[in-house]
Amino acid sequence: MATPHTHLTILTGASRGMGLSMAQRLLHADHHLLCVSRQRNDELTARAQASGAQLTQWTLDLSDATTAAERLGAWLGAQATASIASVTLINNAGVIPPIGPLGTCPPQELTRALRVGLEAPMLLTGAFLRATQAWVDAGWRGPRKVLNISSGLGRHAMAAQAPYCAAKAGMDHFTRCCALEEAQHAHGAQLVSLAPGVIDTDMQKQLRAGDPALFPDRERFVSLQQQGQLTSPDEAAERVLAYLARADFGSHAVADVRD
Template sequence: MTTTRHLTILTGASRGMGLAMAVQLLDPSRHLLCISRRANDGLAEQARQKGAPLTQWTQDLADTTGSRERLQIWLEGLDTSALKSATLINNAGVIPRIGPLDQCPPEDLANALRVGLEAPMQLTAAFLRATGGWVEAGWRGPRKVLNISSGLGRNAMAAQAPYCAAKAGMDHFTRCSALDEAHREHGARLVSLAPGVIDTDMQSQLRAGDPAAFPDRSRFVELQRQGQLTSPEDAAARLLAWLQRKDFGDKPVADVRD
């Protein structure tokens, strides 16, 4: 990178709200790194048309160690003199088979916790370590971590133990890391932000759940029927606007509806 740019790293960017965020982040003044299981050709074409620097990695975030090492090595190799700021957005997550915990296949449970909690922790650790090295070398741009949480991390729901646990863990590790960074000179700012109820594939998955195993299924059916779901594009805009708030990080766990 020869021009001075912002750097944004976004996981789960190939579809849904993640893709909507990626599209809105495309700009000639920003280098966007998207990390997903598959690349999105349409996003690449939009980036080309806008003259927006875009890098897409195909990476299984369930490989948490590999994801962390890849990101840290990449960050450590960047020319920081060309960067104005650095932001990590942990958006990726999965809902395993819907039902009571004892009916969740062990591999589905492990994958939900790896992708939804361990991967964000590992990527955040890599980001903070690498960019912390930049600060030690004299770089002074702002560093931010935005973790996309959920109201289900703060409110229990039957048949959703793995997802709820991952999001609750995301909230709390954000609180802990925010405390760590507050004690460091030029520390990073972190927020775990619930985006509201969004019309994505996850919502479709919930509405398709077995009523016998998922007592709250009717609630999600009603949300769609009453038109109470936010579009991925609107939700993405609200999340990205939060990143620009002057008080970003003052409250490490928040909700866009606050």
């Protein structure tokens, strides 16, 4: 039997920011990368062709997480596992609704933030674990990993950020729960909810553009940029993927890349 050689990775929010940087770094000849984003990225297609990597892109709105999870489960169930050496899910997509007190947040924006930031990672993780457990039950023995991209705001409350903080706190805690569940299995998956540090992305621009009257911590984010304390998306992606590759990945269900 041929040695499995393909490393399969599913990555959400891959069309820009740190997600795009991670996708670019995962384009190798021995990788199959499935990107799930609202928009297709033609640059990734070109880079995949140049590197010999296998790239699949789905244009999906993760606020419809049920559809995305059902599609992922079916897709994983159809894969030929004999060639797959490892499988990883990276839940990276997130949304910050209009910045301000909870009472000022439009209900539809609050709903979207929680669906993309918490409901989608939970449903996708559930679909991933079910489908790949079926691989294990059939004799497959490669490593299974789930990396949830969290935030320090999931661990430290901030005014005007209730939806985002709540989504990331929920991500941390459901990761803890699933890690306990998987630890009961002989070939369980490894799960980590990882804070990637403060990154210079569009999300940071949104925070700096907040109304000072509604967002008392705005100046903190302005100062981070002025003092050069923001990590570039490419550097953050390198650190996150290095953490994913650590031999002790999964030893702590909730972690910070700066630890």
